[in-house]
Amino acid sequence: MNTLIWIMAGTLLPWFPLSWIFNKLIASAPGFWAQALAILVFPQLGLLLLIHSGAWQALPVGPDPDLRVVALFTAVFYAFRAASTREVQVWARLMTTSGLALTWLLHGQNLDPLILQSVALSWSIPGALMLVWAGLLKQRMGGAYLGLTGGLATVLPRLSALVTLTALAASATPIFPNFFILLHVVKALPLLWIPGGLLVLLLWGWAVGRFLQDLLFGIYRGELLEDLTVGGTWLGGLVLGLFAVGGIFWGAHG
Amino acid sequence: MEILTIITPFLLVLSAIIIFLFLRSKRRISARVSVIATLVTFFLSLVMLGYYVVAGHSQVVHIGIHWGSIWLDPLSLIMWVFVSGISLLVHMYSVRYMVEEPNYTRFFALLDLMTAIILFMVSAADLVTLLVAWFLVGVVLYFLLGHDTNRPAAGRYAFWTQITYRAGDLPLWFAAFVLIKTYHSISLPVIFAQIQINPDLHAFWGLSIPELVGFLLAFAAFARSAQFLLHGWLPYTMDGPTPVSALMHAGIVNAGGFLFNRFAPVFEYAGGALHMAFIVGLVTAIIGSAMMLIQNDVKRSLGYSTMGQMGFMVMECGVGAFPLAIFHLIAHGFFKGSMFLSAGNVIGEARAHDGVPPDSIYTAIVERRPAKPSRLPWLAAAALTILVPVAVLSLSHFFVSSELLYEQGVIILLFFGWVTGAQALFATHKMTHTNPWRLMGGILESFVLVVIGYTLISHYFGSFLYPHGISQKLYAAASINAFVFDALVIFLAFLFVGGWALTFFADSSGWWDRVDKGRWRGAYLSMYALLSRELYVNDLYARLTRLLLVFSHRLNILLRWC
Numbered sequence: 001m002n003t004l005i006w007i008m009a010g011t012l013l014p015w016f017p018l019s020w021i022f023n024k025l026i027a028s029a030p031g032f033w034a035q036a037l038a039i040l041v042f043p044q045l046g047l048l049l050l051i052h053s054g055a056w057q058a059l060p061v062g063p064d065p066d067l068r069v070v071a072l073f074t075a076v077f078y079a080f081r082a083a084s085t086r087e088v089q090v091w092a093r094l095m096t097t098s099g100l101a102l103t104w105l106l107h108g109q110n111l112d113p114l115i116l117q118s119v120a121l122s123w124s125i126p127g128a129l130m131l132v133w134a135g136l137l138k139q140r141m142g143g144a145y146l147g148l149t150g151g152l153a154t155v156l157p158r159l160s161a162l163v164t165l166t167a168l169a170a171s172a173t174p175i176f177p178n179f180f181i182l183l184h185v186v187k188a189l190p191l192l193w194i195p196g197g198l199l200v201l202l203l204w205g206w207a208v209g210r211f212l213q214d215l216l217f218g219i220y221r222g223e224l225l226e227d228l229t230v231g232g233t234w235l236g237g238l239v240l241g242l243f244a245v246g247g248i249f250w251g252a253h254g
Numbered sequence: 255m256e257i258l259t260i261i262t263p264f265l266l267v268l269s270a271i272i273i274f275l276f277l278r279s280k281r282r283i284s285a286r287v288s289v290i291a292t293l294v295t296f297f298l299s300l301v302m303l304g305y306y307v308v309a310g311h312s313q314v315v316h317i318g319i320h321w322g323s324i325w326l327d328p329l330s331l332i333m334w335v336f337v338s339g340i341s342l343l344v345h346m347y348s349v350r351y352m353v354e355e356p357n358y359t360r361f362f363a364l365l366d367l368m369t370a371i372i373l374f375m376v377s378a379a380d381l382v383t384l385l386v387a388w389f390l391v392g393v394v395l396y397f398l399l400g401h402d403t404n405r406p407a408a409g410r411y412a413f414w415t416q417i418t419y420r421a422g423d424l425p426l427w428f429a430a431f432v433l434i435k436t437y438h439s440i441s442l443p444v445i446f447a448q449i450q451i452n453p454d455l456h457a458f459w460g461l462s463i464p465e466l467v468g469f470l471l472a473f474a475a476f477a478r479s480a481q482f483l484l485h486g487w488l489p490y491t492m493d494g495p496t497p498v499s500a501l502m503h504a505g506i507v508n509a510g511g512f513l514f515n516r517f518a519p520v521f522e523y524a525g526g527a528l529h530m531a532f533i534v535g536l537v538t539a540i541i542g543s544a545m546m547l548i549q550n551d552v553k554r555s556l557g558y559s560t561m562g563q564m565g566f567m568v569m570e571c572g573v574g575a576f577p578l579a580i581f582h583l584i585a586h587g588f589f590k591g592s593m594f595l596s597a598g599n600v601i602g603e604a605r606a607h608d609g610v611p612p613d614s615i616y617t618a619i620v621e622r623r624p625a626k627p628s629r630l631p632w633l634a635a636a637a638l639t640i641l642v643p644v645a646v647l648s649l650s651h652f653f654v655s656s657e658l659l660y661e662q663g664v665i666i667l668l669f670f671g672w673v674t675g676a677q678a679l680f681a682t683h684k685m686t687h688t689n690p691w692r693l694m695g696g697i698l699e700s701f702v703l704v705v706i707g708y709t710l711i712s713h714y715f716g717s718f719l720y721p722h723g724i725s726q727k728l729y730a731a732a733s734i735n736a737f738v739f740d741a742l743v744i745f746l747a748f749l750f751v752g753g754w755a756l757t758f759f760a761d762s763s764g765w766w767d768r769v770d771k772g773r774w775r776g777a778y779l780s781m782y783a784l785l786s787r788e789l790y791v792n793d794l795y796a797r798l799t800r801l802l803l804v805f806s807h808r809l810n811i812l813l814r815w816c
Binding site: 024093153199210 | 318385389400404405408417432434803804
């Protein structure tokens with residue numbers, strides 16, 4: 001029973017190799033709204049399963065070396081894979097998987113379940129938003145692959161701005177909460193393990209740099225596209241703004 | 255005064271938000287709001303610096319509960335005035351320069367945001383504020399450099415800058431975590447006080463905590479200040495708008511020198527890190543200056559000049575002359591800022607006048623100048639070249655503060671001043687002129703003025719920045735074994751004098767041409783080719799990146815993108 005719980009939890013709050021199933025499940029959800037919902041809900045279900053079954057509390061106080069290796073490897077591995085990805089949906093899934101894996105590093109710290117769920121949500125929100133933007137891009141361009149047409153900043157300025165801000169949020173840019181969570185997670189690592197945690201930050205920087213380069217720069221040579229409405233942009237901006245305010249709140253209360 | 259401290263950096267955040275949200279289509283008003291906000295910030299910075307000079311004590315102002323504190327010490331206040339001053343010039347220049355560019359209002363909003371973030375960075379009193387600001391500088395700079403999204407090159411070079419900055423963030427994060435875990439505080443004044451009490455706490459690999467942190471901070475500074483092997487991005491930032499290049503080269507790239515100074519109490523106990531900084535700075539200064547000399551593009555040449563200057567700045571930190579590095583970065587900031595902002599005029603001037611070297615017959619007949627100008631007697635020139643810089647440098651330091659002459663760091667700087675001064679005089683001697691004594695006199699006069707100015711300013715500036723005498727401890731930390739040091743100085747002195755003598759006699763007698771018979775030219779061309787390819791450093795990184803991307807792509811295919 002215990003093994004089954006760990007397998008299910010590892011699938012929903014992903015670590016490698018079960019993260020493959022997590023990604024497959026999200027990719028197979030019908031439509032971008034369903035995918036966004038799945039990426040928000042699955043990690044929460046995984047955490048609830050761990051907490052209510054008592055498996056999380058049963059972990060010994062202090063860090064478990066095996067779990068630490070698996071979590072860090074998953075975060076590094078998926079961040080590395082995101083660097084070569086130009087499909088927006090895939091990029092969103094891989095980056096979210098990388099971030100969510102870091103939640104496992106908070107084991108053994110006797111944290112309040114609500115805090116753990118907030119941490120998982122902080123990684124899921126940019127992923128969910130990015131999946132929505134990818135869906136909107138797909139509606140307009142027939143696909144959300146950035147390798148074919150560059151220069152979307154000129155033709156879709158409002159949608160590009162939201163995609164850019166979401167990509168920054170996904171890669172733990174201050175003042176979004178992920179930045180402060182990453183600080184907390186890396187601080188929890190033993191001194192010699194800190195470079196491993198920081199490698200994730202470097203790979204995210206690489207992934208987001210390549211992503212923005214493909215998204216924003218170049219001369220767009222495709223058909224004329226309809227940008228996001230002003231109301232939609234304000235709504236997206238409001239969600240991201242509230243997320244950033246959450247970051248300030250998180251940071252202020254350490 | 256606390257209110258003013260909070261208003262000063264937040265004013266520019268506020269103006270950026272107002273422009274972003276409400277003035278996106280109002281170009282003239284947004285530029286005015288931006289310039290006025292920067293002007294007020296500059297004025298407030300001056301007021302606070304003046305207040306410190308009168309009141310004479312530092313203070314920490316807390317904005318947030320956990321983090322977000324501002325440290326009003328001489329270093330922060332000097333940097334506030336410098337950064338807001340440079341930013342004001344760049345803002346005023348941009349009003350007309352950028353007027354035909356798209357996204358004019360966004361540009362000003364980003365410029366305001368960047369200035370505000372730098373103000374927070376230089377005044378951060380806790381590690382979290384420092385990390386946040388340090389990180390955000392890289393992010394905002396990316397968007398400023400990539401302002402023109404129609405140019406793929408702008409995006410490519412903005413990315414190079416962003417990834418190098420991110421690589422440099424990692425050692426700073428690591429250093430911050432080492433300090434937080436060791437001293438259980440994020441407050442910089444608290445951490446520095448604890449280091450003074452117990453500087454020998456052991457970390458690992460045989461290093462003490464200050465030594466480990468010192469090495470990590472030095473690496474973070476190297477990435478920000480484009481030191482050799484982490485320099486590839488700097489010359490290519492020219493692809494951004496000229497005002498951004500000016501802000502970049504005059505202000506942002508100096509962050510390395512600032513970081514050394516902010517963590518001066520750590521470097522007091524990190525001699526090894528200072529020695530490393532000296533070597534890296536020296537190599538960067540030589541390579542940056544060499545690359546500058548072979549450029550045929552004005553802005554690229556300025557970019558490599560900045561690399562060389564950053565090398566000098568880090569080298570100054572490496573010898574323990576921390577205040578001099580701050581003085582250097584301010585002087586270089588204004589100098590390089592003005593060079594960038596006037597680069598367009600220089601290019602226009604070059605187009606108007608072709609710059610073909612003068613022909614001796616033409617100058618004699620048309621310009622009515624003597625065809626056979628003369629030089630100084632070689633013995634007089636040699637005496638002036640070697641002895642005058644020694645006398646001027648030593649006497650100026652002796653009159654300001656005689657005990658400084660016993661510090662190794664000061665001797666290195668004196669030696670460096672002597673070599674560069676002598677090289678300038680030597681080059682002057684090689685120039686032909688109708689009145690060589692007048693030419694040499696003019697150069698000597700300038701040299702004396704520069705040296706006295708430098709000595710006085712660096713000494714009093716040092717006393718202002720570090721009123722509690724940390725400067726002497728930093729010199730001591732950077733020192734090496736006295737015998738090795740003296741032997742090295744004597745050896746290098748003979749090497750330089752020998753080199754000058756050899757060059758002089760080879761030039762004047764034609765001996766070198768007879769011996770060499772063009773063989774040296776092959777080596778010279780190889781060196782030129784190597785430098786023109788930037789020592790293949792960028793090619794190496796590009797190749798490595800491609801390999802990693804191919805590997806990542808294959809992994810994705812293998813795992814079906816899941």
